[in-house]
Amino acid sequence: MKHKLNLIFDLPQTGADNKRFLKKCDVVKPNFQNYYGENTLRDQDLDIPDLSEIQVLRHYTNMSSRNFGVENGPYPLGSCTMKYNPKINENVAGLPGFQNTHPLQPVETVQGNLALLYNLEQKLNAIFGMDYFTFQPSAGAHGELTGIMMIKAYHEANGNFERKVMLIPDSAHGTNPASAAMAEFEIREIKSNEHGLVDVDDLISKLDDQVAGIMLTNPNTLGLFEKEVAEMTDLVHRAGGLCYYDGANANAILMQTRPGDMGFDVVHLNVHKTFGTPHGGGGPGAGPVGIKKILEPFLPKPVIVKNNNTEPNYDLDYDRPQSIGKVRAFIGSFAVYVKTYAYILAYGAEGLAEVSEAAVANANYLLERVRNSYHVPYSEPAMHEFIITSKMLKEQYGVTTTDVAKRLIDKGFHPPTVYFPLIVPEAMMVEPTDTETLEGLEGLANAFNEIAEEAAEYSQLLKDAPHDMPITRPDETKAARKPVLKV
Amino acid sequence: MSGYVPISKEKRAELLESVGLKLENLFNAIPDEIKLEKQEFVELQSDGLSEQEILEQLTKLAERNQRVDQYDSYLGAGYYDHYSPAAINHLINRQEFLTSYTPYQAEISQGTLQAIFEWQSYICRLTGLDVSNSSMYDGASAAAEALLLACRQTRKEKVWVSEGINPEYLKTIKTYFHAGGLEVEVGSLNEQGTAAGTYPTGDDYAAFMIQSPNFFGLIEDMSELVTEAKSNNALSAVSCDLISLAMFKSPGEYGVDIASGEAQPLGIPLNFGGPAVGFLAANQKLMRKMPGRIAGQTTDTEGKTAYVLTIQAREQHIRREKATSNICTNQALLATSATIYLALNGRTGLREVAEQSAAKAIYLYTELIKTGYFDPVYSGPFFREFAIKTKDNLDLNLLNAKLLENRVIGGLVLTKDIWLLAVTEKKSKKSIDDFVSLVVHLLSDPEIYGG
Numbered sequence: 001m002k003h004k005l006n007l008i009f010d011l012p013q014t015g016a017d018n019k020r021f022l023k024k025c026d027v028v029k030p031n032f033q034n035y036y037g038e039n040t041l042r043d044q045d046l047d048i049p050d051l052s053e054i055q056v057l058r059h060y061t062n063m064s065s066r067n068f069g070v071e072n073g074p075y076p077l078g079s080c081t082m083k084y085n086p087k088i089n090e091n092v093a094g095l096p097g098f099q100n101t102h103p104l105q106p107v108e109t110v111q112g113n114l115a116l117l118y119n120l121e122q123k124l125n126a127i128f129g130m131d132y133f134t135f136q137p138s139a140g141a142h143g144e145l146t147g148i149m150m151i152k153a154y155h156e157a158n159g160n161f162e163r164k165v166m167l168i169p170d171s172a173h174g175t176n177p178a179s180a181a182m183a184e185f186e187i188r189e190i191k192s193n194e195h196g197l198v199d200v201d202d203l204i205s206k207l208d209d210q211v212a213g214i215m216l217t218n219p220n221t222l223g224l225f226e227k228e229v230a231e232m233t234d235l236v237h238r239a240g241g242l243c244y245y246d247g248a249n250a251n252a253i254l255m256q257t258r259p260g261d262m263g264f265d266v267v268h269l270n271v272h273k274t275f276g277t278p279h280g281g282g283g284p285g286a287g288p289v290g291i292k293k294i295l296e297p298f299l300p301k302p303v304i305v306k307n308n309n310t311e312p313n314y315d316l317d318y319d320r321p322q323s324i325g326k327v328r329a330f331i332g333s334f335a336v337y338v339k340t341y342a343y344i345l346a347y348g349a350e351g352l353a354e355v356s357e358a359a360v361a362n363a364n365y366l367l368e369r370v371r372n373s374y375h376v377p378y379s380e381p382a383m384h385e386f387i388i389t390s391k392m393l394k395e396q397y398g399v400t401t402t403d404v405a406k407r408l409i410d411k412g413f414h415p416p417t418v419y420f421p422l423i424v425p426e427a428m429m430v431e432p433t434d435t436e437t438l439e440g441l442e443g444l445a446n447a448f449n450e451i452a453e454e455a456a457e458y459s460q461l462l463k464d465a466p467h468d469m470p471i472t473r474p475d476e477t478k479a480a481r482k483p484v485l486k487v
Numbered sequence: 488m489s490g491y492v493p494i495s496k497e498k499r500a501e502l503l504e505s506v507g508l509k510l511e512n513l514f515n516a517i518p519d520e521i522k523l524e525k526q527e528f529v530e531l532q533s534d535g536l537s538e539q540e541i542l543e544q545l546t547k548l549a550e551r552n553q554r555v556d557q558y559d560s561y562l563g564a565g566y567y568d569h570y571s572p573a574a575i576n577h578l579i580n581r582q583e584f585l586t587s588y589t590p591y592q593a594e595i596s597q598g599t600l601q602a603i604f605e606w607q608s609y610i611c612r613l614t615g616l617d618v619s620n621s622s623m624y625d626g627a628s629a630a631a632e633a634l635l636l637a638c639r640q641t642r643k644e645k646v647w648v649s650e651g652i653n654p655e656y657l658k659t660i661k662t663y664f665h666a667g668g669l670e671v672e673v674g675s676l677n678e679q680g681t682a683a684g685t686y687p688t689g690d691d692y693a694a695f696m697i698q699s700p701n702f703f704g705l706i707e708d709m710s711e712l713v714t715e716a717k718s719n720n721a722l723s724a725v726s727c728d729l730i731s732l733a734m735f736k737s738p739g740e741y742g743v744d745i746a747s748g749e750a751q752p753l754g755i756p757l758n759f760g761g762p763a764v765g766f767l768a769a770n771q772k773l774m775r776k777m778p779g780r781i782a783g784q785t786t787d788t789e790g791k792t793a794y795v796l797t798i799q800a801r802e803q804h805i806r807r808e809k810a811t812s813n814i815c816t817n818q819a820l821l822a823t824s825a826t827i828y829l830a831l832n833g834r835t836g837l838r839e840v841a842e843q844s845a846a847k848a849i850y851l852y853t854e855l856i857k858t859g860y861f862d863p864v865y866s867g868p869f870f871r872e873f874a875i876k877t878k879d880n881l882d883l884n885l886l887n888a889k890l891l892e893n894r895v896i897g898g899l900v901l902t903k904d905i906w907l908l909a910v911t912e913k914k915s916k917k918s919i920d921d922f923v924s925l926v927v928h929l930l931s932d933p934e935i936y937g938g
Binding site: 032056059084109332341483485 | 489490491492493494496498499502503506507508510512513514515516517518520521522523526527528529530531532533534535536538540541542544545546548549550551552553554555556557558560562564565566568570572574576577578580581582583584585586587588589590591592593594595596597598599601602603604605607608609611612613617618619621622624625626627628653655656658659661662663665666667668706710732733734735736737749756757758759760761762763764774780781782783784785786787788789791792793794795797798799800802803804805806807808809810812813814815817818819820821823826827829830831832833834835836837838839840842843845846847849850868887891896899912915916917919
């Protein structure tokens, strides 16, 4: 699909019937000019095109073919967990009984929805070792903000207004400091040691009575398990802080260990990473937040409650005086949770343990297969993803991580996450996921190794990559300096 | 082998051995004291369910709900049941849109990037503003981010928000602002139920925000908002409805600085309130302070048109704690869905949706007032939603309960005797007439309202 694709606004308008979706209006339309008065209605029609159905279908079908999805091939985008999104989950989320319910319906008319969410909460509590979950946050970063707000509310409720510091490792996702800053926390960065793990001595040196908490990702963003996590959460608790678990990598530990058992008080999940809901080109995700009992009064409202002895069984509790309030309208991204629920049902407890096992096995197998071609900065055993770098290729042939990534596209693969974490130069973060096939793993390994060989002889080929896409490399500087953000 | 995992345990062990690793050592980095020993939980079945069982279980749950396509519903209050053309679902279920990630690698993601660029263009055309981002979580968080944007731009720490905004939005704004150590002042409505004449004075407001149509469906005067905001050195912000903008002058035409809102009415299923999709647009001078992802048009090395994520120096993955927002994921698939809705309907279809919704709401209102059981709460013109009040303080919760027995989901009860009712173009005259007759029948039934 290398041909040019116009913008929708450039298509010819040829008189298609654009009222074809609607029934004929069966009430008398009032004179709107009189009803709404002077100067309220548009003088001119909206400037958006009237098109036929076939024009629109062709346009967006062709547009979609300029994308790469999980069903096209391996998508080893580290930390993003691009695993297979089960088809049945789309079907069940689209059941009319779920889809056609309004968020403000009386609770007795949405008992199915509330039962699903309540049961999902119980399952998540078991899987992550927490006591409660809220479904309101719409994405991982939104979950972070919600969790951090609860930590803030907890300290304020205890009169500890001076606890204004959030500890965050230098390897953390950028959303961690950004979320903490939105809740007015001052960020105190903790160093990583030479093994790629949090430097516990550095952590100890940064603990004091201003510390509100710590935000940790485990396995961390280097794909390594923080072995001293229990000691770290204990240290923070003893200093009066709370511990936040960034669940970005929770797919690596499913049914192997639990954030609740590691000592965390708050955890957010990215259900698109952990439980295979589709990423949709960047959303909709969902970022449910799990908490321990001490934070229960601060949960966003409403909270779903179950009454075994009264009808209706499930209800919404709005009477929560210490709640942080709401972080969005209504209950949350319900349809995404239907998919989450179906995913958990498809595996059960033993299956979820196999999900994490397969994720870690695939990453380790792939790492061993490419180890000789790339620099591996950390010697600790990898979990579900690993970091390799183009250090050697860059020094010897001037080939960068960008070049390797773009050349992978030529070979039929989506590139890994690049230049993250920021603490590793020329980083490539590779996550094959639990659903990668054998041919996908072998293909990726061969592609990485071939590219390392090509770098020696054909470095220009890499620098010009990709070769068969609708576009070659875009001019990002021009895009940022002279922004064209609409037509 | 479990679920969707393609490689069996035996094969996995074999592969690992071929590179000198052992399956049983994979999790050695996890210390014993935190290893999960227990594998049985009452909340989780141990084995996975078959696809057929999953479908059966979830169908059973779905059937426990009462649905708006089988009941006659008058709920709105920020979430509206407009008709969704069949083509939308076919397109957004294409796996290339559905399963891809945020378009970090532009060459292999031109589809998503162009879809976002078209969304931004549509949003700018509808709102009359210069810059739109790639979408927000929902209308409530978009309103909060709109006001935070104003605080960043003006370096002020207080905003004024009219009480006419959706209460869910107001709660969300308050939550964000409390966390950020910022102040929200809420302005009471005038007797007509609008913000006219209620604006404060003072130099310390970052923004004034109203909603139009407001929570009671009433059209607000945006020109007064802009004048009042300007004379107090504040930015003007509107939470608005995209469908209504097919009929009404856009915020941009009045000189509004920031427009935000919920795009769910553009053919996104109700889904019990989510996922939703917010939009946020602003004038040019706010561009580099906008939150969230933005797609831009540029050229590739051969001069061909290309789309990329741009002006990223605002964002969390680069700026960390100094970012304009923590937002990372947007609602790309839903933004694409809304974009396709706009493409299919075009200006003529969208205008018809808006006009029919307004006409039917006005018809329902007129018919209900005619019954003699209701008084208007406010007298001003409204769009697709309005508030009415029962005479004699009749209890609407009771009426709603009786309506439900007749397969009708009544309006939202705001206070015991005030009802907020919404209709869209989907409602037929006959169902409105039947509804009004049923309401009269119930209200005149001495068995129900005899006391």
